[in-house]
Amino acid sequence: MASQQTRRRSVTKTHERIAQLGWDRDYHQPVPIYDTRYVFPEKAKDPMKQIMREYLPMQLEKDERVYGGFDAALRAGMPTKADERWLQVMKPLILILVFAEGAAGRCMSVVMDVVPNDELLNGYHVQFVDEVRHIGMQMNLARWYTKHTPDPAGWHKGQEYMADNLITRAGINMFSHSFVGDPIAAGFTMMTVIETAFTNVAFVALPDVATRNGDFIQATTYSSVQSDEARHISNGYATMLTVLQKEENIPLIQHDLQQAWWVVHAWVDPFVGSVMEYFSTDRSDNENYITKWDRWIRDDWYRSYVEQLGKMGVTIPPDMFDRARERLVAGLVHKTAPLAFATWPLNFWKFDPLTETDFEWFEDKYPGWYDEYGATWEAYGALADPAEGAILLSGFMEGAPPFCWTCMLACVIDDDMCHRTCCDRHGVERTRFYCSPECRWLDETNPGRYTGDRNYFDKYHGMALSEVIVKLGLLRADGKTLVGQPHLRTDKMWTIDHIRDCDFTVLSPNITSAEAMGLPSGSWHDDGDPFGAVQGDGNGFQPVTLYGGGVGQAGDGRVRVDDLARAAVGDTPWVKL
Amino acid sequence: MAGEVRAGERRQRRGDDPERSFQWIVPKGRKASLYEDLTVDTQPSVHRFMTSGYTCSFPDGRGTWWEDSTALDVETWSAFRDPNELWERPYYQQGAQGEREIEGAVRSARSEALYADMDPAWVEFLRRDGQVQAFVEHGVWSLATRRSRAALADTLTHGIVLYAAVKQRQAQALVIEGMDLDEDLGGFPIEAAKARWLEAPEWQPTRRLVERLGTITDWGEVIVVCGLVVEPLLGNLVRRELLLRGAHRAADPVTPAVIRVAQREGDWWRDFAAAFTRFAVADPTHGDANRALVARWLADWEPETAAAIDALEGVFAGAPGVDFATAQERVRADYEALLAESGLDTAVST
Numbered sequence: 069m070a071s072q073q074t075r076r077r078s079v080t081k082t083h084e085r086i087a088q089l090g091w092d093r094d095y096h097q098p099v100p101i102y103d104t105r106y107v108f109p110e111k112a113k114d115p116m117k118q119i120m121r122e123y124l125p126m127q128l129e130k131d132e133r134v135y136g137g138f139d140a141a142l143r144a145g146m147p148t149k150a151d152e153r154w155l156q157v158m159k160p161l162i163l164i165l166v167f168a169e170g171a172a173g174r175c176m177s178v179v180m181d182v183v184p185n186d187e188l189l190n191g192y193h194v195q196f197v198d199e200v201r202h203i204g205m206q207m208n209l210a211r212w213y214t215k216h217t218p219d220p221a222g223w224h225k226g227q228e229y230m231a232d233n234l235i236t237r238a239g240i241n242m243f244s245h246s247f248v249g250d251p252i253a254a255g256f257t258m259m260t261v262i263e264t265a266f267t268n269v270a271f272v273a274l275p276d277v278a279t280r281n282g283d284f285i286q287a288t289t290y291s292s293v294q295s296d297e298a299r300h301i302s303n304g305y306a307t308m309l310t311v312l313q314k315e316e317n318i319p320l321i322q323h324d325l326q327q328a329w330w331v332v333h334a335w336v337d338p339f340v341g342s343v344m345e346y347f348s349t350d351r352s353d354n355e356n357y358i359t360k361w362d363r364w365i366r367d368d369w370y371r372s373y374v375e376q377l378g379k380m381g382v383t384i385p386p387d388m389f390d391r392a393r394e395r396l397v398a399g400l401v402h403k404t405a406p407l408a409f410a411t412w413p414l415n416f417w418k419f420d421p422l423t424e425t426d427f428e429w430f431e432d433k434y435p436g437w438y439d440e441y442g443a444t445w446e447a448y449g450a451l452a453d454p455a456e457g458a459i460l461l462s463g464f465m466e467g468a469p470p471f472c473w474t475c476m477l478a479c480v481i482d483d484d485m486c487h488r489t490c491c492d493r494h495g496v497e498r499t500r501f502y503c504s505p506e507c508r509w510l511d512e513t514n515p516g517r518y519t520g521d522r523n524y525f526d527k528y529h530g531m532a533l534s535e536v537i538v539k540l541g542l543l544r545a546d547g548k549t550l551v552g553q554p555h556l557r558t559d560k561m562w563t564i565d566h567i568r569d570c571d572f573t574v575l576s577p578n579i580t581s582a583e584a585m586g587l588p589s590g591s592w593h594d595d596g597d598p599f600g601a602v603q604g605d606g607n608g609f610q611p612v613t614l615y616g617g618g619v620g621q622a623g624d625g626r627v628r629v630d631d632l633a634r635a636a637v638g639d640t641p642w643v644k645l
Numbered sequence: 646m647a648g649e650v651r652a653g654e655r656r657q658r659r660g661d662d663p664e665r666s667f668q669w670i671v672p673k674g675r676k677a678s679l680y681e682d683l684t685v686d687t688q689p690s691v692h693r694f695m696t697s698g699y700t701c702s703f704p705d706g707r708g709t710w711w712e713d714s715t716a717l718d719v720e721t722w723s724a725f726r727d728p729n730e731l732w733e734r735p736y737y738q739q740g741a742q743g744e745r746e747i748e749g750a751v752r753s754a755r756s757e758a759l760y761a762d763m764d765p766a767w768v769e770f771l772r773r774d775g776q777v778q779a780f781v782e783h784g785v786w787s788l789a790t791r792r793s794r795a796a797l798a799d800t801l802t803h804g805i806v807l808y809a810a811v812k813q814r815q816a817q818a819l820v821i822e823g824m825d826l827d828e829d830l831g832g833f834p835i836e837a838a839k840a841r842w843l844e845a846p847e848w849q850p851t852r853r854l855v856e857r858l859g860t861i862t863d864w865g866e867v868i869v870v871c872g873l874v875v876e877p878l879l880g881n882l883v884r885r886e887l888l889l890r891g892a893h894r895a896a897d898p899v900t901p902a903v904i905r906v907a908q909r910e911g912d913w914w915r916d917f918a919a920a921f922t923r924f925a926v927a928d929p930t931h932g933d934a935n936r937a938l939v940a941r942w943l944a945d946w947e948p949e950t951a952a953a954i955d956a957l958e959g960v961f962a963g964a965p966g967v968d969f970a971t972a973q974e975r976v977r978a979d980y981e982a983l984l985a986e987s988g989l990d991t992a993v994s995t
Contacts, residue, residue, distance in 0.1 A: 077821070077824060077825075081824070082820075082821060082824060085820050085821075085823070085824055085835045086816075086817055086820050088820075088835045088836065088839055089779060089780060089783040089816055089820065090783070091780065091839065091842065091843060093856045093859065094843075094852075094856070095852065095853040095856045095857065096853070096856040096857045096859060096860050097856075097859070097860075098787070098788075098791075098859035098860065099859065099860045099861075099862055100791075101714075101791075101792075101795065101862050102703075103704075103705075119817060119821075120740070120744070120810075120813060120814040120817050120818075121744045121747075121748070121817065121818070121821060124737055124740040124741040124743075124744055124814070125741040125744065125745070127737050127741075128737040128738060128740075128741040131733070131734055131737055135734065166687050167687070167689070170687055170688055170799070170802075173793075173794075173802075173806065174793075174794040174802070176790070177790060177791055177792070177793050177794030177795075177806075178794055180787075180790055180791050181791040189787065189790075190813070192790075193786070193790045193809060193810070193813060196790060196793070196806050196809075197806065197807075197810045200732075200733050200736075200803055200806055200807065201733040201737070203683070203684075203687050203733070203803075204683050204684075204732050204733035204734060205733070207682065207683040207684070207687060208683060211667070211682050211683070214664075214665055214666065214667065215665050220662075220664045220665050221664045223664070223667075224663060224664040224665070224666065224667065224668045225668050225669055226667070226669070227667070227669050227686040227687070227689060227693075227694060228668075228669040228686075228694045230689070230694075231689035231693070231694035231695045231696075232694055232695065232696050232697070237695075237697070237700070240689070240695075240700065241700035241701060244699075244700060244701035244709050245701060247709075247794060248701040248702065248703060248709055249701075249703060249704065476700070514704075515704065516702055516703070516704050516705075516706065517701060517702060517704070518700065518701070518702075519698060519699055519700060519701070519702040519708065520695075520697050520698035520699055520700045521697035521698055522697070522700060527697075544664065545662075545663045545664055597698075598698075599691060599695075599696065599697055599698030600696070600697055600698070601697065601698045
């Protein structure tokens with residue numbers, strides 16, 4: 069019988085041949101639709117050497133295992149065995165990660181539009197196809213949860229809710245950095261920071277928590293996703309090595325990598341940290357989020373990757389990295405989580421109160437945790453029953469911190485919070501709050517980037533909470549029970565009538581904070597705009613402060629590429645804290 | 646939109662639990678398909694649920710997505726559906742199956758000594774021009790993948806990305822076939838094919854056309870031009886009329902497998918592009934303007950594509966058993982049929 073296998077071709081030789089498919093254009097040059105400040109060397113190296121003849125069966129095999137896992141999970145009764153607290157938080161988590169996968173794919177398209185090196189293009193495109201795979205698998209996972217888990221409410225309008233939700237739209241904002249703006253900066257955001265640093269937390273550490281909570285189908289899916297990430301990390305490294313060949317890129321790399329780091333940290337750490345620690349019922353894990361972070365982010369990424377770039381001339385001061393960790397130690401996750409729980413009526417999943425077992429775990433992992441946060445959680449649990457006639461949000465809102473203009477999450481670290489004032493197109497001064505000087509720096513140095521009606525509560529300022537809930541469509545099929553609930557019980561569910569009885573009026577913390585501080589209006593909402601956004605927000609027209617002083621050297625208030633490059637060289641601190 | 650009937654509403658009427666389906670989807674049929682569940686609205690926009698506008702914009706004022714990324718306009722981009730409903734799993738199933746077929750052909754050619762039966766004149770033709778089409782596929786791939794991000798709905802982005810993926814696979818399959826022939830028969834260096842691509846007068850109008858494709862900045866134009874003009878005229882002429890039919894006559898045991906797989910993928914893209922064009926020209930509000938624009942695109946690209954295929958007569962002349970005039974007639978007839986299928990008046994395009 070004839071051999072069932074063809075002789076194995078050399079991957080290197082095959083790739084060398086395929087690499088010949090690029091050519092220098094003579095008749096027409098490609099026209100990019102995105103602009104980059106980077107310059108590119110003649111040569112680059114593709115470390116992946118991905119060939120479709122090997123790639124397609126490999127991915128199919130991985131797909132078959134994942135989809136087989138879905139069937140196995142059903143037969144094993146996983147929907148009713150997995151912990152429901154955990155299953156609830158899969159609603160925002162899976163859907164924002166689907167957006168992230170789409171962002172990663174689109175990142176490849178923008179990068180390919182400006183990178184002229186044929187050697188790299190093959191790897192980028194294979195990544196885009198990977199991301200289509202990840203979207204398909206994760207939407208299948210969402211569909212599986214919808215059809216089989218005990219309480220599907222929230223999944224049923226998931227994409228609709230996700231795009232307009234207080235927490236997940238901040239994630240949309242963050243992931244959009246990876247396919248909007250300078251393609252290389254976008255590439256660093258996705259490939260170098262999100263994929264190289266944070267997928268280990270999101271796609272390795274998080275599935276571990278899932279498994280501990282009886283959800284092995286989440287782990288099956290994301291482990292398969294993560295098996296592709298190694299190639300995506302290689303794409304990021306190849307991009308870095310390519311642009312590093314040109315000395316004039318180095319200030320831009322230093323600048324962009326730090327901005328990418330910060331904006332990803334600002335959303336991923338409080339979000340993933342909260343999911344991991346506040347939605348796990350299983351408390352067998354000896355590691356807390358910071359321990360995992362130290363392993364995956366500090367040791368495997370910062371020390372093994374970013375610090376090593378110094379040998380290639382890229383100097384990344386440790387300040388922003390250290391600052392991120394300091395914020396975690398200062399309670400970034402623990403200060404964000406209660407606020408998220410307090411907003412349960414505005415969300416599309418259930419928030420289970422913490423128990424004594426949870427308190428013990430937190431106290432063990434974060435000594436002093438109970439003294440600082442325990443009372444809040446006790447109150448949250450006590451008010452879970454609608455018979456109490458009160459919601460925690462009413463106690464929170466008056467003193468709630470404003471939301472950050474840049475990362476769109478609450479400014480929970482008091483010492484870090486800062487603000488500035490900008491004029492709108494009518495010359496009216498308004499106040500922007502920031503969770504940190506770094507977020508302010510991002511806004512100041514990226515004119516025109518941050519748009520839309522950003523402060524979540526501005527447009528609801530003065531409205532009854534019940535009215536907001538109805539407006540957002542956050543009611544179940546019976547038309548009265550809320551989708552979000554402050555507990556997992558099937559009885560004592562909150563209805564819109566309970567909320568009406570609370571007679572609670574929504575206030576925007578951005579508006580109330582500005583008023584309390586005697587600052588110009590904190591509102592950036594305009595009812596006259598189709599999207600509620602104050603247009604001509606002044607960010608491109610008013611003097612923009614760079615590192616505590618100076619405006620763009622053209623003198624028109626705009627900061628341009630050469631301004632950034634000028635500010636990025638020498639010993640100038642990256643952020644004047 | 647007014648008048649929309651969402652999947653969940655139908656389920657509710659039947660007494661099903663409406664919370665066990667994705668209610669945000671407006672299905673094309675009576676119920677949402679698996680493809681729709683997995684694809685539709687994975688790319689939220691200001692038209693689909695992002696009520697507060699885009700949070701991230703380009704320095705030049707473009708939002709996360711921007712409406713004039715195509716000059717076409719429709720009422721609801723998210724209503725577009727790939728008629729073949731391709732999503733990742735069937736893509737990998739079909740792609741892997743195609744590669745298995747090709748590998749099987751190679752294995753059989755070697756184990757049964759079928760290469761020895763090939764018409765020597767065909768072998769010489771393959772040495773000269775067999776791999777050159779890979780540069781065409783590669784050039785189209787490069788354009789499609791760069792334009793996919795700007796498309797205004799997920800069903801469009803995914804389609805363009807998968808089109809790019811099949812182009813990349815097709816280009817690589819031709820190169821790998823050259824490698825295999827090199828090993829068995831010798832004299833198939835890719836460098837020689839590249840030299841033909843860069844220098845042979847017969848191929849220069851095609852190269853000029855492919856390079857010009859790289860100047861398209863409008864993703865809608867990419868679908869229309871690649872789907873309705875370049876693939877049916879140039880792609881089918883080279884792949885089907887030259888490589889497939891020529892190979893069959895010359896007892897070539899592998900090229901037919903390579904091209905059959907490519908043509909199957911081409912059928913999917915043909916349907917996609919035709920459906921997209923019908924979708925645009927049938928739009929109740931913008932259909933007439935879209936029809937005029939598509940006609941302008943066809944008028945802009947068809948002559949250069951026709952000139953490119955005219956110049957390939959010399960390439961055909963080197964291949965035994967193929968008739969250029971007949972081949973041209975066939976692709977022309979297919980082209981006219983495709984335009985009609987796409988809802989276009991063929992008169993406007995010629």
